[in-house]
Amino acid sequence: MWSAHSLTQLALLPTAAFAAYSLREVGARNTLDWRIWLESNGKPVSFWHDVPLFPDEENHRVVNMVVEIPRWTDAKIELKRSEPLNPIFHDDKKKMPRFVESVWxxxxxxxxxxxxxxxxxxxxFNHDFTNEPGDNDPMDVFDIGGDPGYVGQVKQVKILGGLALNDGGETDWKVLSIDVHDPLSAFVNSFEDIEKYRPGLLKAYYDWFTYYKVARGDGVLPIVGDAYQDVAFMQGTIEESHGFWHELVRGEVDSNEINYNQTSIKGLDSYISKRGTTAAFDIPRKSYILPPLPKPEQYDQWYYLDKDFNLIQLE
Structure with a gap:
């Protein structure tokens, strides 16, 4: 039985350690061996399972965001689902590091x-709004504020809306947000407010999500409902997803090869004391950063699409 005490402990314990968050980085960027672990008071914890969703349990409009990809960068970086404590890594395709093309x-x-x-x-299972199963990841979020960010950053963002992508028959939510410390944050409380201060931005980002994979040879991704969903809808969707996560760390559902070890909730099979995570999971004891490898030249060029989002190629 899930107790109120456990829920409070889950929500508040990591928040108190925010100031003590640090990063342990090992290896060279743009390689498949590179990793970043999150530390709380110097001990490795999970980006996914130990950072609270809500920095303030009294205000579910603001959520924590784990930054994987800084603005204007192209390395496909995400959390490693299958490894203990879910470090950040460079995703691969055909055993090579993945990058995202720059589509004009x-x-x-x-x-x-x-x-x-x-x-x-x-x-x-198939989700109600999309009628497709989830993609087995945490929910994706994008921040429209001015902070360029850095890999492994934990920041607080305000929910403004969201998009539901159908990515290859999987539900893939993209939560629209803004950094609570961004100057624009005080003026926008929904996606409808954005057009006044950032004309064209919503359409540009909507289009980007539909066609960003075309340059690599994939098709246009459909957006379920053909529109941004509002704040109330997204808050409900996030709460629902939070509930699915509770079932995951309690071991009540098929984990689909996810490592769900966490250091925040005692009494669950997924629990491990953060004092022992370095030794238990054979994590390198300190950062050891190597120079990044160069990325392939093809990702330094622009790609162009016609009015129907087809890739334009010179014959």
Whole structure:
């Protein structure tokens, strides 16, 4: 039985350690061996399972965001689902590091991109709004503020809306947000407010999500409902996803090869004391950063699409 005490402990314990968050980085960027672990008071914890979703349990409009991809960068970086404590790594395709092409007029990722901790898009059933299973990841979030961000950053963002992508038959939510400390944050409380201060931004980002994979040979991604969903809808969707995550760390559902070890909630099979995580999971004891490897030249060029979002190629 899930007790109120456990829920409070889960929500508040990591928040108190915010000031003590640090990063342990090992290896060279742009390689498959590179990793970043999150530390709380110097001990490795999970970006996904130990950072609270809500920095303030009295205000569910503001959520924590784990930054995976800084603005204007193109390395496809995310949390490693299958490894203990879910470190950040460089995703691969055909055993090579993945990058995102720059599709005109956007330079790689045009916003700050990451995930919502303690959420899970469950693949175990079809979701109501999309009628597709989840993609087995935490919910994705993008921040439209001016902060360029850095990999592994934990920041607080305000929910403004969201998009539901159908990515290859999987539900893939993209939560629209803004850094609570951004000057624009005080003037926008919904996606409808954005057009007044950032004309064209919503359409540009909507289009980007539909066609950003075309340059690599994939098709246009459909957006369920053909529109941004509002704040109330997204808050409900995030709460639901948070509930799916609770089931995951309690071991009540098929984990789909996810490592859900966490250091925040005692009494669960997924629990491990953070004092022992370095030794238990054979994590390098300190940072050891090597120079990054160069990325392939093809990701330094622009790609262009016609009015129907087809890739234009010179014959």
């Amino acid at each position: 007029p956007h330079k790689s990722y045009p916003f700050l991109y990451g995930s919502l901790p303690q959420t899970w898009e469950s693949p175990n």
